[in-house]
Amino acid sequence: xxxxxxxMQRGVVSILTAATAITVLILIFIIFFILEKGLPVxxxxxxxxxxxxxxxxxxxxxxxIGTILLPAIALLIAIPLGIFTSVYLCEYTKETIITKIIxxxxxCLAGIPSIIFGLFGYIFFVNTLxxxxxxxxxxxxxxxMVLPTIIRTSEEAIRSVPQIYRQVSFSLGASRWxxxxxxxxxxxxxxxxxxxxxxxxxxxxxxxxxxxxxxxSLRIPTSLFDSVRTMSVHFYILAREGLSNQNAYGTAAAxxxxxxxxxxxxxxxMHRFIAKRN
Amino acid sequence: xxxxIEIENFSVYWNAERYLNSISLEVKMNEILGIxxxxxxxxxxxLRSINxxxxxxxxxxxxxxxxxxxxxxxxxxxxxxxxxxxxxIVFAMPVPLPMSIYENVVYxxxxxxxxxxxxxxxxxxxxxxxxxxxxxxxDRLNISGLRLSGGQQQRLCLARxxxxxxEVILLDEPTSGLDxxxxxxxxxxxxxxxxxxxxxxxxxNTKQAARVADRTGFFLMGxxxxxxxxxxxxxxxxxxxxxxxxxxxxx
Amino acid sequence: MRIFGENGVRRILMLTAFxxxxxxxxxxxxxxxxxxxxxxxxxxxxxxxxxxxxxxxxLFGIFPMIMSSIWVTLGAMMIGAPLGVAGAIFLTEYAPxxxxxxxxxxxELLASIPSVVYGFIxxxxxxxxIREYFGGPGLSLLAGCxxxxxxxxxxxxxxxxxxxxxxxxxxREGSLALGATTWQTTHMVTLKAARSGIVASIVLGLGRAxxxxxxxxxxxxxxxxxxxxxxxxxxxxxxxxxxxxxYATGMHRQALFATGVVLFxxxxxxxxxxxxxxxxxxxxx
Numbered sequence: 001x002x003x004x005x006x007x008m009q010r011g012v013v014s015i016l017t018a019a020t021a022i023t024v025l026i027l028i029f030i031i032f033f034i035l036e037k038g039l040p041v042x043x044x045x046x047x048x049x050x051x052x053x054x055x056x057x058x059x060x061x062x063x064x065i066g067t068i069l070l071p072a073i074a075l076l077i078a079i080p081l082g083i084f085t086s087v088y089l090c091e092y093t094k095e096t097i098i099t100k101i102i103x104x105x106x107x108c109l110a111g112i113p114s115i116i117f118g119l120f121g122y123i124f125f126v127n128t129l130x131x132x133x134x135x136x137x138x139x140x141x142x143x144x145m146v147l148p149t150i151i152r153t154s155e156e157a158i159r160s161v162p163q164i165y166r167q168v169s170f171s172l173g174a175s176r177w178x179x180x181x182x183x184x185x186x187x188x189x190x191x192x193x194x195x196x197x198x199x200x201x202x203x204x205x206x207x208x209x210x211x212x213x214x215x216x217s218l219r220i221p222t223s224l225f226d227s228v229r230t231m232s233v234h235f236y237i238l239a240r241e242g243l244s245n246q247n248a249y250g251t252a253a254a255x256x257x258x259x260x261x262x263x264x265x266x267x268x269x270m271h272r273f274i275a276k277r278n
Numbered sequence: 279x280x281x282x283i284e285i286e287n288f289s290v291y292w293n294a295e296r297y298l299n300s301i302s303l304e305v306k307m308n309e310i311l312g313i314x315x316x317x318x319x320x321x322x323x324x325l326r327s328i329n330x331x332x333x334x335x336x337x338x339x340x341x342x343x344x345x346x347x348x349x350x351x352x353x354x355x356x357x358x359x360x361x362x363x364x365x366x367i368v369f370a371m372p373v374p375l376p377m378s379i380y381e382n383v384v385y386x387x388x389x390x391x392x393x394x395x396x397x398x399x400x401x402x403x404x405x406x407x408x409x410x411x412x413x414x415x416x417d418r419l420n421i422s423g424l425r426l427s428g429g430q431q432q433r434l435c436l437a438r439x440x441x442x443x444x445e446v447i448l449l450d451e452p453t454s455g456l457d458x459x460x461x462x463x464x465x466x467x468x469x470x471x472x473x474x475x476x477x478x479x480x481x482x483n484t485k486q487a488a489r490v491a492d493r494t495g496f497f498l499m500g501x502x503x504x505x506x507x508x509x510x511x512x513x514x515x516x517x518x519x520x521x522x523x524x525x526x527x528x529x
Numbered sequence: 530m531r532i533f534g535e536n537g538v539r540r541i542l543m544l545t546a547f548x549x550x551x552x553x554x555x556x557x558x559x560x561x562x563x564x565x566x567x568x569x570x571x572x573x574x575x576x577x578x579x580x581x582x583x584x585x586x587x588l589f590g591i592f593p594m595i596m597s598s599i600w601v602t603l604g605a606m607m608i609g610a611p612l613g614v615a616g617a618i619f620l621t622e623y624a625p626x627x628x629x630x631x632x633x634x635x636x637e638l639l640a641s642i643p644s645v646v647y648g649f650i651x652x653x654x655x656x657x658x659i660r661e662y663f664g665g666p667g668l669s670l671l672a673g674c675x676x677x678x679x680x681x682x683x684x685x686x687x688x689x690x691x692x693x694x695x696x697x698x699x700x701r702e703g704s705l706a707l708g709a710t711t712w713q714t715t716h717m718v719t720l721k722a723a724r725s726g727i728v729a730s731i732v733l734g735l736g737r738a739x740x741x742x743x744x745x746x747x748x749x750x751x752x753x754x755x756x757x758x759x760x761x762x763x764x765x766x767x768x769x770x771x772x773x774x775x776y777a778t779g780m781h782r783q784a785l786f787a788t789g790v791v792l793f794x795x796x797x798x799x800x801x802x803x804x805x806x807x808x809x810x811x812x813x814x
Contacts, residue, residue, distance in 0.1 A: 009712040011562045013623055020624070023686070026679055028641045030650055052577035055589065084545035093593060094336060104804065105550040110802040111733065112793070113740020117765045120556045121745065122774070123563055164373050171331060172386035172442060173363035176540045182385070183375060198641065204645030208742040208771055210748055216385075233727060236645045237744060238659045252646050263638045 011195025038253025046250055051218055055234060056244045057114070062220045066135070066228030067258070070188060070214060071203040074146055079196060081143075082150030083185075090158040091166075091180055104201075110148035114209040117145045121213035133197055133227040138214025145209055146199035153198065157191020159186055190270040197266030201259050207232040231255050280443035282307045282446060282476040283328065289462060290323050290332065297323050299500045300342065301474040305446075310468060310477040312491025314484050316523065319497040321480045322370075325448050328478070329365040330358055346446070363390065366439030367448040371455060372431035374423030379406075379415055382423045382434055401441050408435035410467045429460025436467065449479045453486065454502070465490050484524055488512050496520045533763025564790035567783035576787060582753045584773070589784040590751070591791070593755045596771065597670070597763035598739055601749065605738040607682060610731050612678070613685025621693040622715050640683035641739050648747030651676040653719055656748060660737075665760030666750055673749035673763065677741055681734035688733060692726020693719060710730075728805035736799045740792070744768040 003011070028245030045059060052058030089099055133138045161184050169179040185192075207230075215227030216237060229237075231251055238248040283305040290298040298320045299434065307310050323332065330351065332338045344351045351361060357455065374382050383402045384392075392398065408410040411433040415426070423434055432452055439447055447469075453461040454494050468477060468490050481487050487494045488508060495505035498518070504511060504520045515521045532622075568576050571589060579590030616636075620629045651672050660667030681797060696719050704714040720727070748763025765773070770785050777785055 001607055005710045005713060006785035009640050013619075015736055016615050016623060018614050020619040020632070021587055022618045023612050023682055024635070024671045027636065027682070030639075030642065030647070033650060033654065035647060066778045081545050081548045083532045084542050085548060086774075088542035088546040102546055102550055104801075105553040107804045108548055108800050109553050111740075111796055111803070112778055113736075113742065113767060113796060115770050116560065116744040116789055116793055116796075117741065118557065118784060119561055120561075120772065121776070122788070123559050124555065127557070143747075144556070148547060164371070165368070165375060167331065167334065168369070168373050168375060170361055171325070171329065171333060171367045171369075171800075172389070172438065172450050173359050174386070174389050175359050175535050182389075187376060201641035206644075207645050208641065208767075211771075232612060232645055235649070237745075239645070239649045240747060245653075249647065252649060253641055258644065258802060259641050259643070260638070263634075263641060267634060 020209025024233050029258075034249065034252045034256050037252075038249040038256075040167070041246055041250030042253050042257075044196075047254065050220075051234075052101065053246075054243055054248055055218070055238050057247070060231065060234060062092050062218050063229050063231045063234040063251070064254075066214065066222060066230040067204055068138075068233070069135050069228065070210065070230055073135065073199050073224075074142035074203050075196065075199060077140065078147045078150050078199065079145040082147055082195075083154050083192060084159055085151050085152035087180055089155055090198065091176065091184065094271055095155045096175055106148045106151050109144070110146075111227075113262060114145065114206055117209040118212040120144075121209060125173030126213055133213065133217075134223060134225045135214060135221055135228050138210050138228070138230075141209050141213045142203040144205070146203055148203065149199050151194050154188065154192045157188035157195070161187045162266055175236065193269045195268075200264050204234055204262070205255065206230075207236050227245075231258075245251045279309050281305065283346050283348065284343070284348075285345075286343040288450065289340065290320075290327055290346050291341075293337035294313065295340075297500050300329070301502045301506050303495060303502060305476060305478060306471055306493075307391060307476055308474075309492040310472050310478040310479055310490055312487030312494040313478065313480045313497060314482075314487045314494060314523070315497035318499075321497050322450055322499040324497065325367070325450050325478060325480050326443070327374065328446070329362050329367055331362075360390060362443050363442050365446040365448060366442055366444035367451045368432070368435050368439055369511050370451040372435050374426070376424060378420045379423050379426070383441050385436050385438060388456065405437040405441040406434075408440050408467065409433045410438055410463045425429040427460075429456045429463065432456060432460065433464060433467070436464065440471070444475065446478070447448065448478045449477065449481075451480055451482055454505055455481060467487050484512075496523060498523070534693070539688065545681060549570065560786060560789050560793055563783060564786035564788075567780070567787045568790065571787075576784075577636065580755060582769075584676070584777070584781040584784070587780060588785075589676070589780075590799070591788055592771065593753050593765055594766045594769045594788070595791070596755045598751070598765040598767070600670055601673045601745065601763065601765055602735060604670065604740045605677035606731065606735060607684055608675060608678025609734055613682050613730070613734070614689050614727055616682070617686050617689035617693060618715060618720070618810070621690055622711065633687070636683050640687070644680065644741060644744040645747070646678050647680050648744035649745065651685050652697070663760055663766040665758075666762055668748055668750035668762055669760045670749060670756050670763045671759040674759070676744050676748050677738045678733075678742060680744060681737050684737055685730045685734045688730035689723070689727050692723045692730070696722040698774035725806040729803045732799055732803040732806065736796055736803070739799070740767060740796060742771050746771055761807050 013126050047059060047064065048061050049059035050061055069105050087101060088163055094097055120135055125131050126133060129151045165183050210230055213234050216229040217227035218229055221228050231254060235248055235251040235255060238244055238251065257265035281304040286302050287300045288298065289296060291302050297380060315321050315397060327340065327344060340352065364477045375385060380402055383405055384398050387401060405466060406415065407501060411430060414430060423431065426434060453464055471477065491508045493506060494508045494511045497504045498519055504515060504517045511520065576589060576591060578592050580592045581588040620632060624671050655672050656674060657665035659672055660670060700718050701714055702724055704718045712745045746768045749765065749768065751764045751768055752760065752762040753764050756763050766788050770788050774785055
């Protein structure tokens with residue numbers, strides 16, 4: 001039997017539509033499932049009190065601190081390094097073998113599994129540099145992990161700034177760095193912000209790289225050399241050790257909401273900047 | 279009149295291909311020198327050689343001498359940033375930077391370290407007035423330069439250059455995308471500006487050269503065919519190619 | 530930055546530009562340094578191809594983990610790649626632009642849902658279903674495949690979309706003008722042109738599936754054995770490291786780093802393939 005091109009077309013379109021629908025439904029299901037089970041647990045009290053009995057009861061306050069501090073340190077280091085790297089690649093050098101190597105290294109770094117970052121952070125920051133299981137070790141490990149994301153997105157953003165703006169700036173007597181500072185970076189900002197937001201999302205959700213570098217202490221940290229537990233790690237421990245499904249759902253809901261907010265913020269900032277520029 | 283810029287046997291290559299053939303000419307102080315010629319004749323390459331904009335792209339090479347006030351522009355001792363402050367350029371397409379009108383005008387001078395608000399305000403008013411734009415924008419200096427019309431944008435670009443108080447102004451087909459009224463405004467501005475500046479005007483509109491230039495040079499295929507007083511070039515050109523081009527037989 | 534001057538700035542930027550290379554080298558150095566000596570001492574083929582993993586007796590064969598990683602990854606690809614590529618084709622070629630505008634960011638949002646959350650869903654929802662309808666312990670190879678397949682969807686979809694969109698519109702118009710249906714155009718023209726980008730998306734998804742740790746630990750059961758059925762409990766390379774790292778010492782710890790070395794090398798190879806494919810795609814523009 002020969003299927004006519006027209007029927008073929010109909011068949012294929014329905015398969016494709018079904019595939020997309022399945023994908024979207026699965027993904028929506030995940031978010032709704034977690035929120036439905038978790039939101040009832042989520043309360044101001046849950047967010048602001050200390051966990052009791054290994055997290056079986058009580059709140060998640062210390063893990064929120066960990067979840068803020070670790071990505072903060074990571075970004076503090078990765079943002080300048082990443083942006084400067086992409087400025088160098090785009091504005092200060094031509095395509096050479098060195099830039100190719102840098103790009104390849106960035107790509108590789110982006111693909112390395114988080115457990116490897118965990119191993120590396122453990123052997124390098126925790127042991128060799130003797131930082132122990134600490135906020136600092138965890139933050140630095142995350143910095144290395146998100147660096148490629150920031151480099152790639154910034155590079156793309158910088159390249160999308162029209163070449164003519166640079167020429168105008170040079171023609172008005174600006175030096176290269178002045179041009180970068182006053183024309184290139186401000187116009188690349190929305191793209192850079194998106195990359196930063198993606199990195200925040202990734203470091204908030206990270207577990208494997210954090211558990212071996214920042215540890216899992218439930219105390220409220222008093223210095224950068226104290227161990228902390230992030231929400232992701234806390235959630236993992238609760239779920240894996242079956243301590244409390246209820247608190248696990250609550251933590252997961254808090255995590256998902258945090259990630260949602262950050263993503264929406266990223267979208268919103270990007271569109272606002274684009275709208276402002278036109 | 280003294281020579282502001284002297285050019286001797288100047289050639290330009292892009293990736294080993296020759297784009298300008300041994301050009302020799304001088305630009306006199308406070309004149310408007312018009313440069314005409316069909317597209318691809320090397321006019322823009324010539325213009326962008328004068329403030330070293332060409333070297334921002336890869337594959338640029340040059341030969342010969344290009345000097346301003348007797349100083350070699352391509353000497354290794356030349357401070358390119360300072361040179362570009364002295365030689366301003368207006369591009370063919372109006373390209374305001376994506377910032378306010380005010381910020382566009384003071385962009386260059388801010389970089390030179392002038393911060394005094396009152397001085398900057400004066401400078402903005404003076405430059406926009408000289409560019410025939412002040413009256414149209416004085417009440418909305420804080421809106422984005424991108425929101426002006428094409429003709430206004432181009433005058434903004436001119437004002438931006440004037441604010442730098444350059445010695446030489448290069449114009450690369452500045453009215454090619456503009457309507458006749460905007461064009462007239464820019465030409466009026468140029469006529470007044472030549473008392474203060476030396477101006478080189480590249481144009482694809484021969485009539486424009488006839489209207490505003492004191493002297494005119496004709497480029498063809500990377501060669502300077504002829505240069506002289508505008509009236510003479512237009513009424514009794516020496517070379518046949520010039521005559522053909524001006525009368526519209528080609529190009 | 531004024532105090533540094535132009536050349537100072539250039540030098541500082543150049544230094545930072547080496548941060549990515551240095552990071553990669555440091556990682557390679559430290560992981561290899563911890564793991565390679567063990568591999569050579571234990572014997573490459575002993576380590577890779579024997580099936581006994583009993584740290585207490587000094588037996589460290591990771592063959593079951595290698596097989597489990599391969600099966601989990603292949604299974605995930607069988608679910609994630611067709612769904613992802615089909616979704617990308619639908620969104621770029623058939624869906625109205627408004628739908629694309631909503632769905633693409635939604636799918637990208639799912640890339641940032643923590644992997645532990647996916648794992649948890651696997652435990653709470655998927656495993657009971659498998660236990661009920663297919664038998665076995667529920668936490669199994671099959672559960673791992675499905676969860677990982679879902680997790681790689683965002684990667685596959687968004688990179689495929691980018692590479693399909695990069696195909697010049699004129700290719701499509703040329704084909705449609707010759708009387709081809711949209712589907713004929715899609716599969717004979719668009720997909721051919723976007724092929725290397727789609728391959729890259731699948732390879733990157735593959736990399737993500739092999740490297741995923743926490744979700745797999747939660748859903749795959751973690752028994753060391755060579756799977757004989759999709760319902761068996763399995764332990765992947767990544768799970769092996771994460772499960773035992775917290776208490777391992779001496780030889781045992783070195784063996785875990787050696788597992789990391791194997792993983793690291795596989796990932797670098799996969800990434801090289803993907804980045805060559807992506808670079809090929811860029812030449813279309």
